[in-house]
Amino acid sequence: MITRNLxxxxxxxxxxxxxxxxxFFRPSREWATEWATEWGIGSRLPVDVxxxxxxxxxxAVAPGVKAEEVRIETEGNVLKISGEVIAPAVSADENARTLxxxxxxxxxxxxxxxxxxxxxxxxxxxxENGLLTIRVPKAEAVKPRTIKVAAK
Numbered sequence: 739m740i741t742r743n744l745x746x747x748x749x750x751x752x753x754x755x756x757x758x759x760x761x762f763f764r765p766s767r768e769w770a771t772e773w774a775t776e777w778g779i780g781s782r783l784p785v786d787v788x789x790x791x792x793x794x795x796x797x798a799v800a801p802g803v804k805a806e807e808v809r810i811e812t813e814g815n816v817l818k819i820s821g822e823v824i825a826p827a828v829s830a831d832e833n834a835r836t837l838x839x840x841x842x843x844x845x846x847x848x849x850x851x852x853x854x855x856x857x858x859x860x861x862x863x864x865x866e867n868g869l870l871t872i873r874v875p876k877a878e879a880v881k882p883r884t885i886k887v888a889a890k
Contacts, residue, residue, distance in 0.1 A: 783846045791882045793875035794852060801868040810872060812858040817874060820847040854880040
């Protein structure tokens with residue numbers, strides 16, 4: 739009896755490996771900039787979005803952000819959150835140097851297109867313990883309604 743070993747090949751293995759190779763071996767400054775954009779607060783702001791019958795709740799993790807540094811705007815059914823985290827002056831010594839920097843500083847901006855009309859006049863926002871909470875109510879026309887049935 740003849741036995742043969744089967745070699746199963748993944749046609750996409752080289753593509754994935756090439757992409758991983760390119761990502762890890764490109765210039766470190768380019769990778770660091772991408773990381774800051776994707777994961778730091780640089781241009782992104784981590785946000786959870788929740789919906790109920792009355793509206794939407796946005797909860798953003800915003801450590802170090804001051805209320806006066808946040809701007810919330812609406813246009814139609816688009817909500818835009820933007821602002822800036824300003825790096826604190828750590829030392830007045832001109833010879834001081836940073837040995838490690840992991841905290842994201844700089845401007846951030848996020849936009850969310852909502853599937854239904856909103857009531858922009860009733861939007862509320864609060865910043866508490868590093869969490870930015872924004873409540874965006876739905877317009878009356880799109881809120882669920884319960885209709886009573888009259889019995890005769």
